[in-house]
Amino acid sequence: MASQTDQSIISSISRMAIMLLWCASLLLVGWFPTAIEGITIKGQERDRQALLAIKSQIHDPFKVTSSWNNSLPFCQWKGITCGRRHRRVTTLDLSKQQLGGTLSPHVGNLSFLRFINLQDNNFESVIPPEIGRLSRLQTLRLSNNSFGGTIPANLSHCSNLAVFIAGRNNLEGNIPVEFGNLLKLEILQIPYNHLTGQLPTSLGNISTLQEIFLRENHLQGRLPDSLGLLKRLVRLLLGTNNFSDLIPPSLFNISSLESIELVKNLFHGNLPVNLSSNFPNLRQFNVGLNDLSGTLPESISNASKLERC
Ligand SMILES: *[C@@H]1O[C@H](CO)[C@@H](O)[C@H](O)[C@H]1NC(C)=O
Numbered sequence: 001m002a003s004q005t006d007q008s009i010i011s012s013i014s015r016m017a018i019m020l021l022w023c024a025s026l027l028l029v030g031w032f033p034t035a036i037e038g039i040t041i042k043g044q045e046r047d048r049q050a051l052l053a054i055k056s057q058i059h060d061p062f063k064v065t066s067s068w069n070n071s072l073p074f075c076q077w078k079g080i081t082c083g084r085r086h087r088r089v090t091t092l093d094l095s096k097q098q099l100g101g102t103l104s105p106h107v108g109n110l111s112f113l114r115f116i117n118l119q120d121n122n123f124e125s126v127i128p129p130e131i132g133r134l135s136r137l138q139t140l141r142l143s144n145n146s147f148g149g150t151i152p153a154n155l156s157h158c159s160n161l162a163v164f165i166a167g168r169n170n171l172e173g174n175i176p177v178e179f180g181n182l183l184k185l186e187i188l189q190i191p192y193n194h195l196t197g198q199l200p201t202s203l204g205n206i207s208t209l210q211e212i213f214l215r216e217n218h219l220q221g222r223l224p225d226s227l228g229l230l231k232r233l234v235r236l237l238l239g240t241n242n243f244s245d246l247i248p249p250s251l252f253n254i255s256s257l258e259s260i261e262l263v264k265n266l267f268h269g270n271l272p273v274n275l276s277s278n279f280p281n282l283r284q285f286n287v288g289l290n291d292l293s294g295t296l297p298e299s300i301s302n303a304s305k306l307e308r309c
Pocket residue numbers: 066067068069070071072
C-alpha cells in the first residue's frame with residue numbers, strides 16, 4: 001500500500017508529465033507546418049533549377065521557352081503544369097515546337113513528373129537514363145525526334161509507366177529485357193528506328209499490354225511464346241523486320257487481338273485453319289511478304305469485323 005505522501009508525489013509527477021506533453025504538443029503544432037513548408041519550398045526550388053538546366057540544353061530558335069524566366073513562377077512557364085496542392089511539376093509538354101539540342105539529365109530531378117511529351121521536335125543525343133528516377137511517370141512521348149543510342153534499361157524503374165512512345169528516332173540496340181518489369185505498361189511504340197536483337201521473352205509478363213508497335217526496325221529471331229500470355233493485347237504490329245521461324249501458336253490464343261501486322265518478315269509455316277474463330281474482334285490481318293506456306297485460310301474472310309487483309 002502506498003502512503004499519502006507517495007500518492008501526492010505520484011500525482012504531482014503525473015501532472016508535470018501532462019504539462020510537459022501539452023507544451024510539447026504546442027511546440028509540435030507550431031513546428032510541423034513550417035517544416036513541411038520548408039520541405040515543399042526546397043522541392044520547388046529543385047524543380048525550378050532542373051527546368052532551367054533543361055532549358056540551357058535546348059536549342060530554341062522560336063523562343064518558345066522565353067517565358068522560362070525569373071519574373072514568372074515556374075508553374076506558369078510554357079509547357080509546364082504543376083500539381084494544385086504541392087506546386088511541383090507534373091507535366092512537361094513541349095511537343096511540336098521545333099526544339100533541338102539535348103534533353104538534360106536534370107529531368108530526373110523533377111520527381112513529381114507524370115507526363116512528358118517532347119514529340120515532333122529535333123531533340124538529339126540519348127534518352128537520359130535519369131528518367132528512370134521518375135517513379136511517378138506514366139507517359140513518355142518522344143516520337144519523331146533524333147534521339148539516338150540505346151534505350152536505357154533504367155527506364156524499367158518507372159514502375160508507373162503506362163505509355164512509352166518513341167517512334168521515328170535513331171534508337172539502336174535491343175529492347176531492354178528489363179522492360180518486362182514495367183508491369184503497368186499498356187502501349188509500347190518504337191517503330192521506325194534501328195532496333196536489333198530479339199523481342200524479349202519478359203514482355204510476356206506485362207499483362208496490361210494492349211499495343212506492341214515495332215514496325216520498321218531490324219528485329220530478328222523467333223517471337224517469344226510468352227506473347228500468348230498477353231490477354232489484353234489489341235494491336236501487334238511488327239511489319240518490316242527480320243522476325244523468323246514459325247509464328248508461335250500461342251499467339252493464336254489471344255482473342256482480344258484486333259490488328260495483326262507481320263508483313264515483310266521471314267516467318268514460315270502454316271497459319272492455323274480456324275483463325276477467325278480465335279479472333280472475334282479481328283479488323284486488320286496482314287501477313288504478306290513472308291515465307292508462309294499455303295493460302296490464307298478461308299475462315300479469315302468470315303471474321304465479321306475484318307476490314308483489310
Ligand atoms: C519573362 O516571361 C514573360 C512571359 O512570357 C515575358 O513577358 C517577359 O518578357 C520575360 N522576361 C524576360 C526578361 O525575358
